[in-house]
Amino acid sequence: MSLLVETIKVENGSLLNISFHNERMIRSLYGVFGLRNEPDLEKIINVPEFACKGIYKCRVEYDHEIRKVEFLPYKIKVIRSLKLVEDNTIEYAYKFTDRKRIEELTATRGEGDDILIIKNGMVTDTSSANVVFRDFNGNWVTPSTYLLPGTRRASLLQKGMINETSITYRDLNKYTEVKLINAMTGLDDTEGIPVGNII
Secondary structure, eight states: OOOEEEEEEEETTEETTHHHHHHHHHHHHHHHHOOOOOOOHHHHOOOOGGGSSSEEEEEEEESSSEEEEEEEEOOOOOOOOEEEEEOSSOOOSSOBSOOHHHHHHHTTOTTSSEEEEEETTEEEEESSOEEEEEETTSOEEEETTOSSOOHHHHHHHHTTSSEEEOOBGGGGGGEEEEEEEBTTBOTTSSOOEEGGGBO
């Protein structure tokens, strides 16, 4: 079985959104292995000196136990267009290191910078992020039909900065732009992608 992974944003040595990563790790250990462990990533992770300045990506790979912790420099990838791709059977409820099906779908993106996966007519996620759409009143909403329960998504929902709603691919013209959010990227970190740039 593939290892599970948590990707955590490290900013000037601080582990961000760590409580949401702990919660997802607890759910994953129980959902995949039936374990009722309650790991505390702040105690598990020792941020090295080189990662105490600037922004780094911390990857924690695990199954029944922690297998690997690494720190990688991070630079936001600029995404200006999305290609709609359909897969009615894809499942990615847990964050595994094995992303074979997602990689296969991404390979079909053509001129798009990334993909937007449609499942049974419903909008889900891109290859590596949840999505939020801005409506014509300036409100941000996220699909209730996500594939992966992202930590940034959970945080923004809890803060009331975004709301969850049902979005089909036919609903896309109800919105002006879309932003990609994940552990490393928040609402204010990137410019929105015009809905007209969804191919």
